[in-house]
Amino acid sequence: MQKQDKHMIGDRLAADTELVRLHLEKLASQPCEVLSDAVVRDYKLRILDALNHCDAKLVAHYYTDPLLQDLAEESGGYVGDSLEMARFGRDCDASTLVVGGVRFMGESAKILSPDKRVIMPTLDATCSLDIACPIDEFSKFCDAHPDRTVVVYANTSAAVKARADWVVTSSIALDIVEHLMERGEKILWAPDRHLGNYIRETTGADMLLWDSACIVHEEFKARGLRDMRALYPDAAILAHPESPSEVLAIADVVGSTTQIINASQSLPQRQFIVATDRGIFHKLQQLSPDKEFIIAPTAGNDATCRSCASCPWMGMNTLPSLLEALDSLAASGTGKPATLLANEILVDSDTAGKAMLPLQRMLDFAADNQLKVRGKA
Ligand code: SF4
Numbered sequence: 001m002q003k004q005d006k007h008m009i010g011d012r013l014a015a016d017t018e019l020v021r022l023h024l025e026k027l028a029s030q031p032c033e034v035l036s037d038a039v040v041r042d043y044k045l046r047i048l049d050a051l052n053h054c055d056a057k058l059v060a061h062y063y064t065d066p067l068l069q070d071l072a073e074e075s076g077g078y079v080g081d082s083l084e085m086a087r088f089g090r091d092c093d094a095s096t097l098v099v100g101g102v103r104f105m106g107e108s109a110k111i112l113s114p115d116k117r118v119i120m121p122t123l124d125a126t127c128s129l130d131i132a133c134p135i136d137e138f139s140k141f142c143d144a145h146p147d148r149t150v151v152v153y154a155n156t157s158a159a160v161k162a163r164a165d166w167v168v169t170s171s172i173a174l175d176i177v178e179h180l181m182e183r184g185e186k187i188l189w190a191p192d193r194h195l196g197n198y199i200r201e202t203t204g205a206d207m208l209l210w211d212s213a214c215i216v217h218e219e220f221k222a223r224g225l226r227d228m229r230a231l232y233p234d235a236a237i238l239a240h241p242e243s244p245s246e247v248l249a250i251a252d253v254v255g256s257t258t259q260i261i262n263a264s265q266s267l268p269q270r271q272f273i274v275a276t277d278r279g280i281f282h283k284l285q286q287l288s289p290d291k292e293f294i295i296a297p298t299a300g301n302d303a304t305c306r307s308c309a310s311c312p313w314m315g316m317n318t319l320p321s322l323l324e325a326l327d328s329l330a331a332s333g334t335g336k337p338a339t340l341l342a343n344e345i346l347v348d349s350d351t352a353g354k355a356m357l358p359l360q361r362m363l364d365f366a367a368d369n370q371l372k373v374r375g376k377a
Pocket of ligand 1: 277
């Protein structure tokens with residue numbers, strides 16, 4: 001990396017850290033509402049009715065509230081990782097997609113399904129990786145390295161995707177980078193430095209990395225994990241590659257959310273220590289009720305506990321915000337032109353057209369190649 005690149009990244013990182021901090025402070029000031037069982041039941045009935053009435057499908061990420069995940073499945077929608085969510089949204093025949101997740105997931109759904117309406121419980125649900133990769137600075141970074149193939153993680157804005165040659169999710173990143181390496185291509189990677197570093201070390205690819213991180217996975221601590229392994233010597237450690245390299249070095253399996261779920265079912269162990277957002281425990285426990293799942297430690301030296309293994313933006317997808325979004329949808333009418341909703345995802349056609357190309361490349365690659373669990377198990 002050139003000296004001036006290092007300076008650029010250093011200055012930018014300080015600004016991005018501030019942006020993420022401001023977002024987190026805003027979230028911390030919002031009250032947290034605990035709903036009684038009766039109220040939850042009422043919300044669920046009204047949401048199921050509204051989804052049906054509005055010809056809408058709920059597509060939820062594994063990190064969202066278990067209540068949303070259950071609702072998605074009960075209503076014929078979908079629960080999955082970001083790649084699976086995008087594919088389901090594109091292929092289902094509903095006229096509206098309700099995306100339970102974070103904003104980049106809503107944008108990907110809209111790009112892949114331009115004729116469908118895409119709404120979210122709240123557009124404030126974002127991601128530290130998205131925030132920390134603003135398009136203007138990212139474009140300058142790409143312009144400074146025209147000899148490199150630009151590969152971006154799905155956790156980026158539509159504008160950043162539009163600047164990329166490839167979009168990847170964590171479930172397919174290694175396969176695509178290996179494919180590019182075989183073609184002799186050098187890579188510019190953004191935005192997650194831990195995932196980028198993991199891919200670089202695993203594949204040996206020539207990768208220049210953008211420097212930002214997921215506030216959830218960055219908090220997992222290697223020393224605490226070693227202590228936990230001593231307490232549970234028979235447990236397998238499953239880690240998401242957005243975690244720091246010292247954590248990944250101890251893990252038995254490193255993989256995306258779907259790959260972690262698959263490993264929990266196929267490995268012989270009965271206990272698992274899991275380094276990813278605790279929202280995934282709902283699906284893990286549902287699929288393997290007789291196994292024990294333990295969250296990897298986030299406490300210890302340098303711990304800030306900004307997330308404690310729970311993404312604050314995923315947490316904004318609540319039953320009240322979901323029902324409110326559906327009520328506005330019902331009130332807006334389904335005829336054309338429909339009223340633009342406050343929580344509707346829009347991506348301008350130029351950006352969407354450009355972002356579609358690297359997204360479609362990933363989907364075509366996935367269709368032609370079988371994904372596999374990566375790790376030491
Ligand atoms: S868990 Fe991390 S990567 Fe996922 S949405 Fe939250 S901040 Fe972004």
